[in-house]
Every structure is written in structure tokens, then in C-alpha cells.
Amino acid sequence: MRLTLLGTQGWIPTGRRETTCLALEDGSSLLLFDAGTGLRRLLEPPGSTMLAAARDVHLFLSHYHLDHVCGLAYLPGIFAGRRLTVHVPEAAVNGIDVEHGLATLIGRPFNPGRWGEQRGMELVTQTLREGVNEVAGHEVRVRRQKHADPTVGYRVDDAFAFITDTVTDPETARFAAGVELLLHEAWIDGAEESDPAKAGLVRTAYAAHTSARQAAALAMQAGVDELYLIHLNPLFDEGYYAQMEQSARALFGGAAVRPDLHARDLAV
Ligand SMILES: [Zn+2]
Ligand SMILES: [Zn+2]
Known part of the structure; x- marks a missing residue:
């Protein structure tokens, strides 16, 4: 497996660093963590090469602050012709159901397309529970963290833990x-x-x-x-x-x- 840092900045992207996004390549699976401006790096090498090699693409969100989700507006451009599964914590974890989180953000007047109806791609939303979840053959652990609004940390197998905004x-x-x-x-x-x-x-x-x-x-x-x-x-x-x-x-x-x-x- 290989982990690539697509964005290491918080809050505001700079000339050198995009906001939070990580990519884990594992054979034919590509697991992305957070959709900051770093998601745009999938449009050019080496990101585009990773995406071209992936058959199965998953995106996990830590929380809904804009620096971590603004890339959701880029989905039809990046994932044209593809299926993307977006994983968010269930409301029992962070108090926010999918309708309130993603559907409010990706919908009029903030975005021309509604969540789940992104043109030219297939978008699937799945919820994660606190504790262990099985995704794409991995054990993905979720834990709630304390931040200005609730966040979750992720642990993937014994490989890595992604703990941001806490x-x-x-x-x-x-x-x-x-x-x-x-x-x-x-x-x-x-x-x-x-x-x-x-x-x-x-x-x-x-x-x-x-x-x-x-x-x-x-x-x-x-x-x-x-x-x-x-x-x-x-x-x-x-x-x-x-x-x-x-x-x-x-x-x-x-x-x-x-x-x-x-x-x-x-x-x-
Ligand atoms: Zn942040
Ligand atoms: Zn935050």
C-alpha cells in the first residue's frame, strides 16, 4: 500500500500546499480521506495515474468544515464516468445525518447539482459507525474527536491513523x-x-x-x-x-x- 499526501494545509490553500486530502493506493482500490482542495490533484500526475489504475474508489470525510469538503464541488470533473462511494459518520457519531450534512452543502444555491445526482458519475453514500467498519477489505476504525464541531479520526488496519481537527x-x-x-x-x-x-x-x-x-x-x-x-x-x-x-x-x-x-x- 502507498499513502500520498494530496493536501497538508489547514483552512486556506497556499501556493505550496492544498487543504486536507490523503490518498491510499491498495491494488485496484483507492481510498481518499477528506475532500479539501487537495482532491484536485487527482486531475494531474501522479494523482491522475492513481485514479486511472483504480477500479474501486472510496472517500472518507472527517467532518464538514469547508476546508475539508470544498472538493465535493469538484466530483463530476474528477470522477466522470466512475462510481465513487462517500463514507460519512452516522448521526449517532457526530449528530449530523447525511441529509443535513452533504445534501445541504451540495445542493442549490451552493451547488448546481443535488447530492446523489452528480452528472456523469455514480455517487453512493454510506454511513460509518463508531468502532470497526469493513470497507474494501480494510478494517476502518472510527472515533469521535473534540473540535469546534464534531470530527472523527480514522484508523486503517495497523497501517495508519488519520487524526485531524481535534x-x-x-x-x-x-x-x-x-x-x-x-x-x-x-x-x-x-x-x-x-x-x-x-x-x-x-x-x-x-x-x-x-x-x-x-x-x-x-x-x-x-x-x-x-x-x-x-x-x-x-x-x-x-x-x-x-x-x-x-x-x-x-x-x-x-x-x-x-x-x-x-x-x-x-x-x-
Ligand atoms: Zn480544518
Ligand atoms: Zn475543522
Whole structure:
């Protein structure tokens, strides 16, 4: 299996990074996680090559904030002539039923086509329960997380866990225990905690997000091989991300900030 980062930015896409989207290639299956602007990378190599090789395509959503779902407006362009199965948590998990979430967003006046009636493609919606789900031969675990609005984290087999848009949560270490790769959001470095002038920034960040240092501590507790810091704050620059990587590495040697389109093979 191979995981490719199609978008590693949070909130606002930048010239270098698109908003959240991951692609897992596994034989003839392609599993996508979140539909940020990074979904558009499926229109050109290497994304288009991945898509051309896939017979079975699944898209999993963490939550409905626009930076994670704006790519849903691109579906007919990217998946023309194809079948796409979109997986969302059931209402029992996040309090949002499909009609309220996807159908409100993808429908008039926000989108010309209605959800489920995307021109030139077949769109199937499936709900996921908290705990273990079987999708495309994988064990996909779902766990609710605390954010400004409810989010879920995903764990796919023992290969990787995708944890974005959440405050730091000790339970994440248990959820992700033993996976090869943890992808965890990091909104600030965490060094700001010791700077009284940054108290406002820290308070706002920790109300909904995690620092690089907190993510590194979780990775260590979880005993993962590697940690990628994702959903990077677009109001900071690559120099700041390099500093985040250093801070995380001081706590957990396997921490890294990778560029968009970085690909990693997963042994499991
Ligand atoms: Zn976000
Ligand atoms: Zn969010």
C-alpha cells in the first residue's frame, strides 16, 4: 500500500500546499480521506495515474468544515464516468445525518447539482459507525474527536491513523497504538505556551486544535513508527513548519513535516 499526501494545509490553500486530502493506493482500490482542495490533484500526475489504475474508489470525510469538503464541488470533473462511494459518520457519531450534512452543502444555491445526482458519475453514500467498519477489505476504525464541531479520526488496519481537527486527546494514543504511521494535525508549535504575549493565540489554537509538541507526545505514547504533522496553519510559513518539525523531533524522533505529494509505502 502507498499513502500520498494530496493536501497538508489547514483552512486556506497556499501556493505550496492544498487543504486536507490523503490518498491510499491498495491494488485496484483507492481510498481518499477528506475532500479539501487537495482532491484536485487527482486531475494531474501522479494523482491522475492513481485514479486511472483504480477500479474501486472510496472517500472518507472527517467532518464538514469547508476546508475539508470544498472538493465535493469538484466530483463530476474528477470522477466522470466512475462510481465513487462517500463514507460519512452516522448521526449517532457526530449528530449530523447525511441529509443535513452533504445534501445541504451540495445542493442549490451552493451547488448546481443535488447530492446523489452528480452528472456523469455514480455517487453512493454510506454511513460509518463508531468502532470497526469493513470497507474494501480494510478494517476502518472510527472515533469521535473534540473540535469546534464534531470530527472523527480514522484508523486503517495497523497501517495508519488519520487524526485531524481535534484538540489533543490522550485517547488518541490508544486509538492509534501500534500503527506504522500517525498523521496528526499540528496548528502551532507549542513553544508559544511559555510566551505570555502569545496567550491569546495559544488559547484559540487549543480550543480546537493540537500543537506539534502535543502530537509528538501522542505519537510516542502510541508507539508508532512515524508521525507526519498535517493540517498546517496557513498563517505561518515553511520556516515555522521546519521549527515545528524540530520541536516534535526533540520529543519523538520519527516526526516529520512533509510536502504535498510526498508518498510513503506502508508495509502492513
Ligand atoms: Zn480544518
Ligand atoms: Zn475543522
